[in-house]
Amino acid sequence: MPGLTIGDTLPNLEVETTHGKLKLHDYVADGYAIIFSHPGDFTPVCTTELGMMAVYADKFAERGVKLLGLSCDDVQSHKEWIKDIEAYNNGHKVNYPIVADPKREIISELNMVDPDEKDSSGNQAPSRALHIVGPDKKIKLSFLYPASTGRNIDEVMRVLDSLQKASKHKVATPANWKPGEDVVISPSVSDEEANRMFDKGFKTCQLPSNKGYLRFTNV
Numbered sequence: 716m717p718g719l720t721i722g723d724t725l726p727n728l729e730v731e732t733t734h735g736k737l738k739l740h741d742y743v744a745d746g747y748a749i750i751f752s753h754p755g756d757f758t759p760v761c762t763t764e765l766g767m768m769a770v771y772a773d774k775f776a777e778r779g780v781k782l783l784g785l786s787c788d789d790v791q792s793h794k795e796w797i798k799d800i801e802a803y804n805n806g807h808k809v810n811y812p813i814v815a816d817p818k819r820e821i822i823s824e825l826n827m828v829d830p831d832e833k834d835s836s837g838n839q840a841p842s843r844a845l846h847i848v849g850p851d852k853k854i855k856l857s858f859l860y861p862a863s864t865g866r867n868i869d870e871v872m873r874v875l876d877s878l879q880k881a882s883k884h885k886v887a888t889p890a891n892w893k894p895g896e897d898v899v900i901s902p903s904v905s906d907e908e909a910n911r912m913f914d915k916g917f918k919t920c921q922l923p924s925n926k927g928y929l930r931f932t933n934v
């Protein structure tokens with residue numbers, strides 16, 4: 716069983732958080748949500764990651780995205796840990812909720828378990844998993860990093876911008892794309908449709924196959 720992955724519906728779990736109980740679908744509501752797990756409270760890499768999410772929180776909010784952290788300790792531990800996270804990150808407030816999962820049930824449901832990592836009591840531990848959930852409550856993108864590798868929040872922002880652009884226009888983003896750069900037109904769009912759809916027109920890349928499938932535009 717691969718577990719929760721792209722295209723699956725986020726289970727509508729009721730979870731305990733630093734902001735009280737919430738149901739996952741109510742939290743996502745009509746926008747996007749990023750749910751990201753951490754191996755444990757008071758650990759070094761996690762402290763930097765949760766802090767960096769706090770630094771970027773306003774940019775995510777501008778894009779209609781809510782943040783939801785998760786670590787397996789309890790709510791009281793999370794609240795103590797938040798003081799360290801904010802102090803390390805120059806006072807940036809952690810205004811998003813952090814889920815508690817002391818029984819390790821939620822990390823199993825959300826496919827966030829690291830098979831190689833155990834906590835000091837030998838319990839299974841979460842990986843650095845991250846799901847981006849869309850307004851339809853489906854998983855649009857998943858990252859799975861080991862405990863030793865902190866995530867790049869610029870990359871989280873970049874893929875979010877790519878997902879939102881692709882869902883708004885019939886486009887996709889090429890390798891190493893950054894916001895503002897040209898995008899490629901989906902193969903499902905004919906040249907005639909592309910002429911109607913894209914105000915700035917499009918350029919077809921000439922390739923040996925002459926199939927005309929690599930078309931760039933800017934939206």
Ligand code: BEZ
Nearest residue numbers: 754758759760761862863
């Ligand atoms: C950390 O957050 O620094 C960490 C947590 C578990 C294992 C390794 C690193």
